[in-house]
Amino acid sequence: MAQAAEPSAATSNTGMKEARTPSAKPSRAPLPESVEQREGAAVAAPPSFYSFSQLGDHLWTVRWELAAVGGAMAVIGFRDWGWGDSGFRFIEEGWFAKNTRHGGMDKIGHAFSTFVIADLLTDQIRANAANPAGAQITGSLLAFGIMGLVETLDGFAGKHRFSREDIAANAVGAAFSMIRNTVPGMREKLDWRLMYTPASYERPGITTSDAGILPPYERQRYVMALKASGFEGLKNTPLRYVELHAGFDARGFEKKERALGYPIERTFYVGVGLNLNEILFGAGTLPNFAKHRDTLPARIARKTFEYIQVPYTAVYGGNRFSTIRR
Structure with missing residues (x-):
């Protein structure tokens, strides 16, 4: 027992000397690779680029909002716009001239509707998506797609029909929302x-x-x-x-x-x-x-x-x- 205690005392004295040495630093045992990988994954910033995986995440995030918008459009389309009461037809409506059907109010209405839908979807994606980077891109693309589908169904309504000018107006609304949600301070x-x-x-x-x-x-x-x-x-x-x-x-x-x-x-x-x-x-x-x-x-x-x-x-x-x- 005495012999076993001597190395312990020596070790203790050595440890005290080392502790008094200014250059001595406590050693850190290396973490297992899997732990370091998990720690690195936890602190890694999400990618800022836009990808199909982000698009899928964004779509899942706004699935209920898309269902609500689609349902509202269906109610208005069948009730007020006459979807399905004729075969598919095109129409050249013009823009803002005095001989147009609505003086351009319909074109502004298409652009504004697309803009509002894009903004609302962008806000929901930013608030709830796992990776909200590019939310304004997804919101604008979805809004343009929704309004494009609406215009296609208008082609089966006798009093409306499919208008290329309306599609262009939808693109303006989607682009305005994307720009407004991308340029710093513009939305404010x-x-x-x-x-x-x-x-x-x-x-x-x-x-x-x-x-x-x-x-x-x-x-x-x-x-x-x-x-x-x-x-x-x-x-x-x-x-x-x-x-x-x-x-x-x-x-x-x-x-x-x-x-x-x-x-x-x-x-x-x-x-x-x-x-x-x-x-x-x-x-x-x-x-x-x-x-x-x-x-x-x-x-x-x-x-x-x-x-x-x-x-x-x-x-x-x-x-x-x-x-x-x-």
Whole structure:
């Protein structure tokens, strides 16, 4: 036992000497290869490139949103657009000329619808996908595909038919969403919105004449809103609550308007509006609902104000052009 204890004491003394030596460092046993690989995989950043595996992940992430959009389109298509009431036919509709069917409102409507669908899908992918890189690409591609299918089914509707111009308009909406969600700060600065104009904005007699689910063209106005709150030098000033607007609508193209004798009018608007999201949910000095901004009702309201222009929250000056009586 005495002999066994001596090496132990020697080892202890040696260890104390080594511990007092400044250059001594504790050794680290190498991890098994599998553990190091697992640790490396845990801290590795996700790839930033776009791939088919990402596309599959993104599709799975928004499967319920795609089902909801498809169901809504089917209801509107069969109820209001007359899908299936004729054989497949093409139509040349033109763009914004005075001899077109809707003065270009249908083309803006296609682009805007594609843009909104792309934005909503992009947001869901970014929030829920395992690898959200390229979410704006997937969102825009899906929206363009959905609206392309809608246009194909329009080819089987006697009052609509398949329009190449509508496909081009869909591409514009998808591209705008992709750019807006790719360029840093652009989404904070620029909104594209639809206003459902109240009767006081219109001439007497213009109402929801076709009683469809969507607002008719004679009650629509489209607005681009440039938000001061998105600019670094203005977001902490009272100007954060202000927007600059540019808008467009067309009147006198629909059957009821023609029956009432209204002239063809296309109008550009410029104006100044209130940023409702900033007023209600921003971090400024005004008392508001900022502390509730992440609740479900607040998220719904914020998303609505991003795409819907509320009447009487802006002042416009309009310039009508090509006023023609049929």
